[in-house]
Amino acid sequence: MNQLNRRDFLKGSSALMTLASFGLLGMDFKNQTGPIRVALIGTGWYGKSDLFRLIQVADVEVVGLCDPDRHILEAAGKLVSERQKSGKIPPLYEDYKELLAKEKPEFVLIGSPDHWHALMAIDALKAGAHVYLQKPISVDVIEGEAILAAARKYDRKVQIGTQRKSTPHLIDAKREIIDTGKLGKISHAEVCCYFHMRANGNPPEEAVPDFFNYELWTGPAPLRPYDGLPHIRWWRTFNEYGNGIMGDMCVHMLDTVRWMLKLGWPTQITSTGGILVQKEGKSNIADTQTAIFEYPELDVVWQHRTWGNAPDPEYPWAFKIYGEKGMLAGSTMQADFIPVDANEEKIHYDCFFEREKYPEDLTEERIELNAAPATRLHMQDWLKAIDTDTLPIADVEQGHISTASCILANISMELGGKPLKYDPKTRTIPGDAEATAKLRRPYRAPYIHPEPDQV
Structure with a gap:
């Protein structure tokens, strides 16, 4: 035999054995007494994808969604209502600080553009939430040092979306x-x-649409002329x-x-x-x-x-x-x-x-089917780290x-x-x-x- 295909050789899924060996198949979280209260900041494609993977592996109540684009935010609210057990549309916010103050989520997923990662993560940690933060964690080195310092100071678990480890x-x-x-x-x-x-091109400058808060979206970054x-x-x-x-x-x-x-x-x-x-x-x-x-x-x-x-x-x-x-x-x-x-x-x-186990994946817009199992495992590892007070694999x-x-x-x-x-x-x-x-x-x-x- 010239090449060994490991799946054929083992007559089954090696990945399933991997999941079982990590103790993450059908695991229960001993400190969870009800749905975990989750908020998502940044409701674009990947933010929603992360949230939907979490909903698939944990008992979740989404208590808030935040985005400066009202159209994307409202569409996300409807999709979440169709995916979470309660069937509710979560409270919708333009300003993430208002969400943190009013809803006090225990878990925060951050799927915003990179230039907002540091401020959002640090504010969520200060508010007492554990954080799932998309990569890269920062746009400059000292921002990253500050997020690390905040995670340790407030004793919260921060899982980074570098899910190749999972x-x-x-x-x-x-x-x-x-x-x-x-x-x-x-x-x-x-x-x-x-x-x-x-992406490359020369789109013309135009007026900012009324459904989008461009000033807020830009945040700490330089304010570019609006061109779409x-x-x-x-x-x-x-x-x-x-x-x-x-x-x-x-x-x-x-x-x-x-x-x-x-x-x-x-x-x-x-x-x-x-x-x-x-x-x-x-x-x-x-x-x-x-x-x-x-x-x-x-x-x-x-x-x-x-x-x-x-x-x-x-x-x-x-x-x-x-x-x-x-x-x-x-x-x-x-x-x-x-x-x-x-x-x-x-x-x-x-x-x-995992197409058979999660058939809803097949109709989810823009989903990366190859990455979905890794993100689910990554979410479970994050929850296990919180439950056992250990560091997650992508700390x-x-x-x-x-x-x-x-x-x-x-x-x-x-x-x-x-x-x-x-x-x-x-x-x-x-x-x-x-x-x-x-x-x-x-x-x-x-x-x-x-x-x-x-x-």
């Missing part, structure tokens, strides 16, 4: 290939994204609101490699790139970028291009971990172990789906390291490829005042940048 086929691959030493000594890893996902609804994919193409493909896609795969190999902060980060090809539109994020995250005797190398072909069409958004005895490739869709020894069998891991500290590393790569690129060494103890880049100054982004008045020692 992806069944990647859990299996880690356990059976990495943890057993099948790769031998590991001294190189590659992470990449070659999706053509960089920013929250329908458009915002991701601007550095004002995020960190480009690096902050959006590298954070997932870098985090996965760090988890698999038990890596902490890189010792040094270097990056180059820019807008090299797609220069015709307003987009200001890099269309081409390479970064090197250095660890002792190991480099993790990132590359993205939003143009051209992917070098490996089977793995256009992926990681590849190289050892002396073989290579492990992985993505949201599959994983493959390729040994150096031609006499040793290859091992293939398939993505795990905020790990999310901060992965996020900040990507931000530092962007800073290095901005500074012409300068190598950067971040010190989390001093929260500086020692000996480099110019780079240290870029660890905080200026906030638009009257918003105040959070500081780790003042949360």
